Amino acid sequence: MRLLRISLALGVGLLALLMYFFPLGPLAALQWVFYDWAAVLVAAAWVLGLHYMAQHHWRGLIRRRGDWPARAVLILTLVLTFVVTLLQGPGGTWTRWLLEYGLIPAAVSLFAVAGVVLTYRGLWLLQHRRDPLAWSFAVGVVLFLAADAVRFFTGRPQVAQAVSTLERWLVVPALRGLLLGLALGLITTAWRLLWAADRPYEDE
Numbered sequence: 001m002r003l004l005r006i007s008l009a010l011g012v013g014l015l016a017l018l019m020y021f022f023p024l025g026p027l028a029a030l031q032w033v034f035y036d037w038a039a040v041l042v043a044a045a046w047v048l049g050l051h052y053m054a055q056h057h058w059r060g061l062i063r064r065r066g067d068w069p070a071r072a073v074l075i076l077t078l079v080l081t082f083v084v085t086l087l088q089g090p091g092g093t094w095t096r097w098l099l100e101y102g103l104i105p106a107a108v109s110l111f112a113v114a115g116v117v118l119t120y121r122g123l124w125l126l127q128h129r130r131d132p133l134a135w136s137f138a139v140g141v142v143l144f145l146a147a148d149a150v151r152f153f154t155g156r157p158q159v160a161q162a163v164s165t166l167e168r169w170l171v172v173p174a175l176r177g178l179l180l181g182l183a184l185g186l187i188t189t190a191w192r193l194l195w196a197a198d199r200p201y202e203d204e
Helices: 002-021 026-062 068-088 093-128 132-154 157-194
Strands: none
Touching (some): 002 157, 026 068, 068 093, 093 132
16 A cells, blocks of 8 residues: 555656646646646645634634634634635625735735834844844844835835835845745755655655
8 A cells, every 4th residue: 555655646746747848638638637636635625724723713712712802703704704705706796805805904914013023033133143144134124124114204216216226136136045945945845755755645
């Protein structure tokens, strides 16, 4: 059984890689079949994750833990969003209303909190680790937060242009490096799976 699992995983992975480079005839049709299967499995995984999250917070709500009001709001939001999206689809009127007045404001608030957390962690790093990496992180966070604040409150085109130039020379290369590192990590992980160096599909 173990050999069958490994052979099946390696066979599907190598076949998908072959179909990507040579999408010819029957291979192209088989490639879309695999994509459809993957989409169904991902959707099922999302549903299972939603069920697990709701079950976890429901137990905390029943036991009346200290954060039970937040758990109640979360469960109500999960059920409401799931039912509305299931009935109307992603392009429905109420679905788009929930996206515009629920998800987007929550995401904006999360990013605002992330700015405060990064600033705090930068100051914490300077207190506990005074190496060049910690200094660059802390100075970078404070510098760009201050630049955005100046750009917002002044509203002058010259200030906006200066901040945009600074971001183009510093932030964009850093993001590119981060994305390249992420891409290399994904490629390495894929090859380790293809050569059976890692076997997450097996039982412990």
